[in-house]
Amino acid sequence: MKLIVAALALAFAGPIHAAGEEAGREPAKEPAKAPAKTPAKKRLTAQYAGEDILARTVFQSLVGELALKRGDTELGISAWVDLARRTRDPAVIARAIEVAAATRQNELALELARLWLQVEPESTRARQTESSLLVLANRIDDLGPQLANLLAQDQANLANNLMHLNSMLSRHGDKKAVQRLVDRVAAPYSDLPEAHFAMGVAAANADDLMHAQGEFQKALEQRPDWETAELAYAQLLAKTSLASAIESLNEFLARKPDARDARLTLARLLISEQMYAEARAQFDILLKAAPDNPDVIYPVAMLALQQGDISSARTQLTRLLDADFADKGTVHFFLGQIEEEQKNHELALEHFRQVTAGNQYIPARVRAAQILLQQGRPEEARALLRLSQTSSEAEKTQLILAEAQLLREAGRGNESYALLEAALAKQPDNPELLYETALSAERQGKPQVLEKHLRHLLKLKPDHAHALNALGYSLADRNVRLDEAKKLITRALALAPEDPFIMDSMGWVLFRQGKLPEALKTLETAYGIKADPEIAAHLGEVLWTLGRKEEASRVVMEAAKKFPDSEILASALKKFQP
Numbered sequence: 001m002k003l004i005v006a007a008l009a010l011a012f013a014g015p016i017h018a019a020g021e022e023a024g025r026e027p028a029k030e031p032a033k034a035p036a037k038t039p040a041k042k043r044l045t046a047q048y049a050g051e052d053i054l055a056r057t058v059f060q061s062l063v064g065e066l067a068l069k070r071g072d073t074e075l076g077i078s079a080w081v082d083l084a085r086r087t088r089d090p091a092v093i094a095r096a097i098e099v100a101a102a103t104r105q106n107e108l109a110l111e112l113a114r115l116w117l118q119v120e121p122e123s124t125r126a127r128q129t130e131s132s133l134l135v136l137a138n139r140i141d142d143l144g145p146q147l148a149n150l151l152a153q154d155q156a157n158l159a160n161n162l163m164h165l166n167s168m169l170s171r172h173g174d175k176k177a178v179q180r181l182v183d184r185v186a187a188p189y190s191d192l193p194e195a196h197f198a199m200g201v202a203a204a205n206a207d208d209l210m211h212a213q214g215e216f217q218k219a220l221e222q223r224p225d226w227e228t229a230e231l232a233y234a235q236l237l238a239k240t241s242l243a244s245a246i247e248s249l250n251e252f253l254a255r256k257p258d259a260r261d262a263r264l265t266l267a268r269l270l271i272s273e274q275m276y277a278e279a280r281a282q283f284d285i286l287l288k289a290a291p292d293n294p295d296v297i298y299p300v301a302m303l304a305l306q307q308g309d310i311s312s313a314r315t316q317l318t319r320l321l322d323a324d325f326a327d328k329g330t331v332h333f334f335l336g337q338i339e340e341e342q343k344n345h346e347l348a349l350e351h352f353r354q355v356t357a358g359n360q361y362i363p364a365r366v367r368a369a370q371i372l373l374q375q376g377r378p379e380e381a382r383a384l385l386r387l388s389q390t391s392s393e394a395e396k397t398q399l400i401l402a403e404a405q406l407l408r409e410a411g412r413g414n415e416s417y418a419l420l421e422a423a424l425a426k427q428p429d430n431p432e433l434l435y436e437t438a439l440s441a442e443r444q445g446k447p448q449v450l451e452k453h454l455r456h457l458l459k460l461k462p463d464h465a466h467a468l469n470a471l472g473y474s475l476a477d478r479n480v481r482l483d484e485a486k487k488l489i490t491r492a493l494a495l496a497p498e499d500p501f502i503m504d505s506m507g508w509v510l511f512r513q514g515k516l517p518e519a520l521k522t523l524e525t526a527y528g529i530k531a532d533p534e535i536a537a538h539l540g541e542v543l544w545t546l547g548r549k550e551e552a553s554r555v556v557m558e559a560a561k562k563f564p565d566s567e568i569l570a571s572a573l574k575k576f577q578p
Contacts, residue, residue: 084112088119122153147185162186162194166201175206193222197229204236212236225256231265242273260286267299276306294325305334314338333360336367345371362388362395366402378410397423397432404436408443417444424453431461435470442474450474468492469502476509485509500530508538516546533559533566540572552576 200215472488
């Protein structure tokens with residue numbers, strides 16, 4: 001760009017005069033008339049008459065830049081391209097290419113790149129420019145010789161250039177063609193691990209996983225402690241076998257124990273395999289090496305929570321409040337949960353109230369409202385929910401459902417039902433509102449309303465397992481239309497075969513049909529999965545009906561010890577006393 005800079009300096013050193021105009025003399029005035037449209041090329045040629053090459057260069061470069069600034073791309077491009085061809089100056093050619101490429105005239109830019117290579121055949125920059133333009137033009141078949149020449153010319157940066165081959169070609173849609181090209185230009189350098197890495201990445205991008213794994217293995221054979229290659233290799237292995245990826249990373253870390261990213265990847269894979277103790281051990285190693293790193297502290301805290309290590313979780317989360325950790329709201333949310341579980345309700349409230357944005361904002365407000373309710377402050381709890389900021393209809397629905405639950409738990413079932421019905425009137429096709437309003441209607445002794453809402457929900461979502469189950473159970477509990485009830489519950493069980501509550505519904509409808517052995521087996525399975533008071537009451541009922549009254553009493557009494565506030569178990573106890 002030296003020529004351009006010099007030219008512009010000269011241009012601004014004094015006034016520029018049009019061809020045929022003498023300095024200091026005004027041109028003769030002629031009557032004004034509308035100018036005829038003249039092609040850009042002719043406009044430039046006419047202005048060159050009688051000027052020397054330097055003046056032409058100065059003038060033309062200035063014309064080109066000013067034209068571009070005014071939005072006259074035709075004149076701007078024409079000026080720079082003509083100047084490039086006339087001067088054959090590399091700086092001018094480079095600017096002309098820039099202008100042509102910016103206006104997506106790729107073929108013109110390529111022509112200029114080849115002119116540049118004629119002028120400077122050994123120029124690495126010129127060859128890089130041509131290669132980039134070929135990529136942009138999707139002319140991958142023409143790239144091979146250019147990339148080969150680039151690699152051969154720039155031996156000092158050979159390894160780095162091999163590593164960047166795939167990023168250069170990332171825009172090309174035909175990944176198989178890219179793979180063939182990379183294999184072709186990298187193959188002569190197979191003594192370098194970077195060549196095998198490049199071929200591995202290209203193969204992985206083309207979904208040729210076996211070939212990719214083989215290339216990464218070759219790279220690691222040549223450089224056993226190369227973390228970048230190990231990470232790529234492990235990621236590929238993880239697509240088919242997490243165990244194999246974990247094994248490979250463990251072997252690598254035995255060779256290079258200070259490889260932070262490899263250890264971090266290993267820890268995450270261990271979490272995916274639910275090997276929480278092993279994952280935490282890896283994070284503990286990372287934490288010792290980088291005790292102030294929030295990217296390590298946070299997962300350590302979460303693993304501690306998962307393992308029930310409340311003290312450690314609280315310590316690590318508290319450290320995050322003073323660290324450079326962006327999501328402080330999430331930290332306060334989990335600290336609030338910890339304090340709530342420890343019965344430190346005021347401290348929990350303090351943390352929940354400090355969650356002011358993010359994914360945990362609504363859950364934190366709901367938890368805070370629950371604490372206020374437990375403290376005998378229901379109106380304050382409702383106000384907290386109603387004053388919460390929402391950014392979507394989904395968040396508004398969450399708050400309405402939370403408020404309805406508060407009212408129900410406060411013994412204000414009528415108000416809860418009215419709130420849900422009012423919300424449903426505004427959003428009649430909202431699946432969550434339909435389901436919760438249906439259940440609330442049943443609690444209010446309105447089975448017909450329950451059935452209406454659930455059938456509407458099933459029209460919207462025919463595979464809604466919980467709606468199928470709720471409708472089937474309602475029919476079975478009322479001992480009506482038992483065949484239909486069983487069909488509904490069977491459909492629900494097919495959608496969620498491990499759900500203990502749907503199993504309970506099936507056991508109950510079988511009991512209503514008089515199929516006691518089948519009912520008993522189903523309810524025993526359900527209770528084995530989930531020790532729920534309602535399942536216990538149903539199991540006790542079947543045992544009692546089968547004449548196994550002592551077993552019935554024992555099941556219900558043991559459940560009542562776990563759930564002393566259960567009304568259904570209290571009722572069963574009165575019936576099943578021996």
